[in-house]
Ligand SMILES: C[S@@+](CC[C@H](N)C(=O)[O-])C[C@H]1O[C@@H](n2cnc3c(N)ncnc32)[C@H](O)[C@@H]1O
């Protein structure tokens with residue numbers, strides 16, 4: 001099987017993770033603040049929307065990290081940034097139709113937990129004034145176990161946090177040293193216990209495969225340590241080594257990185273351990289306990305994909321606030337200025353900070369849904385595409401047959417659609433790419449495995 005996967009180019013390809021379609025590198029200048037404001041004003045009155053808030057600061061800058069973030073040792077830039085977010089929220093309130101409430105609120109980064117308790121309270125309050133919580137709003141926060149303490153957790157819990165995600169990456173100290181992120185097991189254990197003690201219903205942990213010096217034995221040990229913390233969800237991401245973009249990664253010894261076929265072994269080793277421990281597999285890189293909402297969604301076909309990865313959120317609108325954040329509307333995507341300085345300047349000039357995006361064509365909507373189905377369910381259902389997207393059945397069939405031929409009949413095609421069987425799942429992102437009509441530049445995409 002490995003030989004066939006290699007022949008199909010799995011180990012050479014650089015393929016997007018398809019958290020959007022088209023992917024962000026294909027956004028263009030056609031979407032600006034005026035269009036963003038118009039899309040906001042078209043949200044139906046009383047609708048439930050989701051909100052993402054980006055905090056682009058960290059106290060430590062881990063070498064492996066490819067996220068857009070900047071280091072700061074003082075609170076001054078953070079406090080100024082929170083003020084800018086509040087200005088953005090006030091502008092949002094001016095355009096948002098009456099009665100809009102929050103389905104999901106997510107704070108990500110960077111490190112949102114470097115906000116002081118008073119800032120957490122202030123920001124949460126400002127958000128709720130613009131779009132209040134409902135009785136079932138999910139409020140999730142990305143928590144760096146090294147950058148959290150009891151007062152900040154208290155403030156988050158008081159603000160309504162009921163989901164959390166902690167960054168682990170790997171528990172092995174040699175590996176941690178080589179990726180510039182030291183974090184003892186006790187530190188992670190403390191954070192997890194304290195988060196749970198505050199009634200958080202679902203706890204996610206991020207770990208990575210494909211790190212320098214990682215072996216099957218080491219990833220086994222790390223996964224076992226992680227399992228001892230009983231996370232409800234796990235994201236098992238492939239380490240993306242892109243030192244030409246994320247300059248800090250130049251500190252990481254490339255010659256200590258596992259080869260692509262070894263990466264596949266590492267993923268498989270970790271995957272089996274989660275499955276043996278009774279976790280459900282969610283899409284290409286997540287695991288969840290059987291009673292977690294993500295598992296329900298995967299079982300009943302309502303799993304979705306957005307910029308944060310897998311979700312059971314079915315809101316039509318996700319508004320991204322802060323530098324570099326991306327919003328999704330039924331009409332298209334809109335992205336804020338990526339640099340904090342440019343974002344701040346735009347908001348202080350009393351405008352939104354949208355700089356690029358993409359308006360959907362009917363073809364985009366069809367292909368976006370095909371790719372989402374693959375990434376979530378490993379299956380493309382022709383009937384749904386014909387019913388909900390106005391697709392022509394013969395055209396869809398022709399697309400599926402072309403994909404099947406390209407992957408040497410590893411995929412199953414029948415009267416209902418296309419299915420990726422378990423042994424071909426390492427190819428899922430490549431199959432998704434075969435439905436991507438936009439030309440893919442190699443820069444910025446992580447490898448297929
Ligand atoms: C933006 S970080 C925020 C987490 C938080 N600041 C922390 O350090 O715990 C979210 C996740 O992105 C993932 N990530 C960052 N850089 C990555 C890379 N180069 N390849 C794959 N995943 C990466 C890590 O798993 C990380 O936990």
Ligand code: SF4
Pocket residue numbers: 057058059060061062065066067069109110111144167
């Ligand atoms: S992993 Fe988290 S703490 Fe480390 S640089 Fe990335 S965002 Fe910052």
